[in-house]
Amino acid sequence: MSSTTAVEKPQAKAKKANRRRTFSKRDRFTLGVFIGVPTFLHVALVWFPAVATIYLSFTYWTGIHIGDIQWAGLANYENIFFNTPIFWDALRVNVIWLVWFGAIATPLGILLAYQIDREIRGSKFYQAAYYLPVVLSLAVIGIIWNFLLRPDGFVNGVLGLEISEAVSFFGDDRYNIWVILTMASWRHIGYIMLLYLAGLKAVDATLREAASIDGATEWQTFRKVVFPAMAPVNIIVIVITIIESLRAFDMIYIIYGSSGGLPILGVLVFQNIAGEGASMKGAAYAVILFLLSIVPIITYLRQQFKEDMK
């Protein structure tokens, strides 16, 4: 953290010790409040409940009296894995989601950022157009797209279909997942573009010019020069892609309600944890969701805390 050289170190140490000794009573109190209030709130409402949920996922509990909690071992998980076929359906949808985001949406966002960064004509306008969906809530996005795709919406109108023979884009299993992925990508692509664009601004423009003068094609320049220079941003983009794919919930909920026309993990968890009669199967679902996102979380933390860990 500090850039003190070996020579300065003893001095710095003395300073530190000195500083610690000179904390007045009042300062100690202030520091205690400064750290204590945020830490208490964070631990009480995030870490304690997280640990409690992990514990509860191994129990039976109706959720009323603490004394009623009974150890269940792996029963909730066995129930999910072996007796709940919809879990596997949902997992399948999340995996498709992840593959789509990873193979199509995220690369498109990166491609857009790369092209827009070259300051082609009108790049300001393009950037704004792609960025607009990023500020909208998923609830509003759900309504906007429903507008295009409902039986008497724009798309069916263009296809010339009456309401009676209209394509049910959200109801028909042949279309619904792809329609949902298109909607999700509409926002995700802009998000990735923004992040990548900010990263590209930090990459030395002369690197690109040099590569171009040496006769490298655009693709070669990107792959060999820009992409490696963007390593930190790449990791963040990958982490965001995975986390967003796993947690998708809002948009599905706004379109289908809690009944869930398209099974997806986020909605399954919601169905099992919301309301008074929450079963601990819901806790097990939440833990599964957490375990699936633990690799990207750790990757992200390692990336961000690289220097501090040394």
Place this chain on the structure above:
Amino acid sequence: MSVNEVNVNKEDLRLKRHKDAQKVKDRIITIFIGVFAIAWLFPIAWTFYSSLRPYKEIRAGGVLSFPKELNLDNYVNAISRMELPTYFTNTVLITLPAVFLILLLGSLMAFVVTRYSFKANVALLLLFTAGNLLPPQLVFIPVFKMYLAIGDAVGDRRFLYDSPLGVILIHVAFQMGFATFVLSSYMKTIPKEISESALVDGASVFTHYFRVMLPLLRPPLASLGVLMTTWIYNDFFWALVLMSTDSKRPITSALGRLQGEFVTDYNLLAAGAMIAAIPTLVVFFVLRKQFVSGLTLGATKG
């Protein structure tokens, strides 16, 4: 003509051809990006256009019929029939205190871990950053039970559950992690000497934070403030699960119910959705710089 000169000419020619090819490619790419950009805006433009037309016109002539009437009737109706002012008030009551507390507590935390050398600093920072990344679903059941239990203890079941206070606290607890992380990486770039001279002058910790550091934090606080406002404004999950009375919900969560209720007048719903999007559109048009820098402050540090 020497062999060398021929080579040079060839090289020139190759470069020129390369450049021309690039120009053509650039033009094609620009057209593609332009077409895509317009397609990108289309869903919003269409919703806006529809919100200006009465639904009965569409029932009669189809979606593509030529508009006979374009007016703001749907907006006027949406505001009164959907009780939008109530929902907006709820949103403000949750968002403003939550953002204020996130910035205050996050900056206090970041201040202590970057400006004073305690052994637990990195661990604390790690705890906060990691906590922010946990899925909300993982903490929901115990938070819900705790809210009810605390409510019973203070004699008002709806003290935290089904109350703005409960939603505010959970937002603060979660997003403080992000704020702490972003602000601490910003504070690391502020020279230590500034703090040292304050200490030499005998400033208390309190003065050191409020008089010396806080003024320097204005740019990241502005960015974070805009980003957090957008996030909390757009939050759907917490207000949905921690509130049971619909009239207390903020606008974003209320949209779900409105969608079911006004399914018979879709253009009215379009107007409602456009109104609900206004604050975020303000962020888009006016505060873009802050929003983007808030987003990227956290992402592209490293």
